[in-house]
Amino acid sequence: MANKKITELTELTSPAGADLFAIVDDTDTTTKKVTVSNLMTQAPVQAADISGLATQVSLGNHEALTQVHGISAFGATLVDDADASAARTTLGMPYISSGTDTNLPSSPATGDVYLETNTGKLRWYDGTYWNTFNYDSQYDPNYAANQLGYSGGLFSSTNYNISVQPIMHFDAAILDGSDQANNPSAGSAVSAWGDRSGQAVNYDASQATGSAQPTFNVSGNDKYVSFDGGDSLDFTDYTLPTAFNVVMVTNTTADADTLLPIGTDTASQYIFLEYAGKTYGISGNVTDNTYGPHYNSIQQFWSTRDGSNNHNIYVQGGNSIISATTTNSRTLAQIGKAINTIWHKGDIYEIIVWGGDLSTTDKNTVNSYLQNKYSSLPTLTAFS
Amino acid sequence: MKYSVHSTQEEAQAEITRIEAYLGIPAVGTIKYADPEEVEGQWRFRVKESGPWKCDDVAANVVEE
Numbered sequence: 001m002a003n004k005k006i007t008e009l010t011e012l013t014s015p016a017g018a019d020l021f022a023i024v025d026d027t028d029t030t031t032k033k034v035t036v037s038n039l040m041t042q043a044p045v046q047a048a049d050i051s052g053l054a055t056q057v058s059l060g061n062h063e064a065l066t067q068v069h070g071i072s073a074f075g076a077t078l079v080d081d082a083d084a085s086a087a088r089t090t091l092g093m094p095y096i097s098s099g100t101d102t103n104l105p106s107s108p109a110t111g112d113v114y115l116e117t118n119t120g121k122l123r124w125y126d127g128t129y130w131n132t133f134n135y136d137s138q139y140d141p142n143y144a145a146n147q148l149g150y151s152g153g154l155f156s157s158t159n160y161n162i163s164v165q166p167i168m169h170f171d172a173a174i175l176d177g178s179d180q181a182n183n184p185s186a187g188s189a190v191s192a193w194g195d196r197s198g199q200a201v202n203y204d205a206s207q208a209t210g211s212a213q214p215t216f217n218v219s220g221n222d223k224y225v226s227f228d229g230g231d232s233l234d235f236t237d238y239t240l241p242t243a244f245n246v247v248m249v250t251n252t253t254a255d256a257d258t259l260l261p262i263g264t265d266t267a268s269q270y271i272f273l274e275y276a277g278k279t280y281g282i283s284g285n286v287t288d289n290t291y292g293p294h295y296n297s298i299q300q301f302w303s304t305r306d307g308s309n310n311h312n313i314y315v316q317g318g319n320s321i322i323s324a325t326t327t328n329s330r331t332l333a334q335i336g337k338a339i340n341t342i343w344h345k346g347d348i349y350e351i352i353v354w355g356g357d358l359s360t361t362d363k364n365t366v367n368s369y370l371q372n373k374y375s376s377l378p379t380l381t382a383f384s
Numbered sequence: 385m386k387y388s389v390h391s392t393q394e395e396a397q398a399e400i401t402r403i404e405a406y407l408g409i410p411a412v413g414t415i416k417y418a419d420p421e422e423v424e425g426q427w428r429f430r431v432k433e434s435g436p437w438k439c440d441d442v443a444a445n446v447v448e449e
Contacts, residue, residue: 189414189436191412192413206413209415209417209418209419210404210414210416210417210432210437211418211431212418213414213435215435228433
């Protein structure tokens with residue numbers, strides 16, 4: 001179309017779809033961009049004459065619809081947002097919606113996504129079924145609900161919340177300390193066991209020497225790290241304060257002599273040890289020879305000291321088998337051994353260390369968490 | 385517990401190097417198989433009897449203690 005000055009809309013002929021208009025405002029001589037909105041807002045025409053202009057002026061259906069409905073062309077495909085469902089189909093985009101779990105869309109298309117606002121589950125439609133999408137398992141509410149929750153940790157609102165964040169938390173079910181989805185396959189060598197406590201100081205335990213690496217294993221829902229009597233994982237030294245609590249879920253394999261889930265790097269120092277049938281606390285002078293050992297059987301132990309230096313070893317919950325007063329200092333350094341002479345032989349499921357004495361309520365919450373998690377754990381006695 | 389036992393540190397280290405090649409070490413998170421240790425005038429290193437680093441069936445001079 002040749003350049004032509006027009007002053008009335010009625011002078012507009014029917015242009016081809018691709019034709020361009022240069023609109024010049026006689027009052028300021030500014031050349032305006034050719035769009036319907038420019039015509040409506042900036043061209044020197046009377047407002048009364050421009051209603052319905054989009055359909056009267058054949059600028060081309062695409063451009064007119066773009067202006068009317070307010071969305072743009074995607075590549076070579078122009079979509080009309082007035083029909084969003086059809087537009088998504090045209091563009092191959094999934095339909096995303098949300099609502100309660102009882103109101104899933106009745107006629108979904110393959111790839112549609114639905115957020116259940118009452119469960120937190122993300123669902124996607126595979127053409128036949130609505131599937132639950134659990135890419136990050138930490139956000140699976142069913143999984144998270146059964147975790148030990150504490151402020152600053154991986155989980156902070158669960159069925160088992162305690163008030164004190166541990167100093168370190170080694171959980172074989174979340175081997176890297178971040179996400180169970182990262183767990184290796186059963187039988188893999190373990191070069192690192194991540195601390196999942198979320199504390200600023202990271203106590204990830206590691207072992208770079210292959211012949212000293214334990215093995216990751218799975219039995220039913222239980223995950224554990226197996227130590228063969230020559231394996232260990234080292235972490236940054238942590239000197240226990242006067243008051244501390246340590247809980248351990250572990251076992252020894254048949255005929256093994258020692259059960260030592262977590263140890264120091266100084267000779268004759270430990271916070272808990274089963275050796276040759278006897279159970280030791282911090283002090284080797286006070287032992288119990290009535291409880292252990294329980295070969296090939298998952299056990300739970302607490303080694304605790306309160307602010308008054310009262311030290312206790314508990315088994316299967318709140319059953320105290322050793323009670324003593326001791327001011328001995330202990331520095332934790334490794335999982336699976338103490339110095340180079342006492343080694344753990346067996347499986348370690350979980351170790352949690354606190355730099356203080358937990359309340360009775362918190363101790364019982366931890367016990368409930370462990371009892372729920374490990375189905376074969378003996379019934380745990382409540383602390384009182 | 386099984387050990388590969390050798391007369392000298394060099395022999396023990398050479399055997400460790402051979403086993404590392406066999407097992408594919410170094411690998412992610414694992415920089416070496418073992419360090420030789422001197423015990424009663426001999427040099428030895430521990431050999432795994434199970435797991436991905438099992439090598440008691442291929443190591444030389446294996447002794448069970």
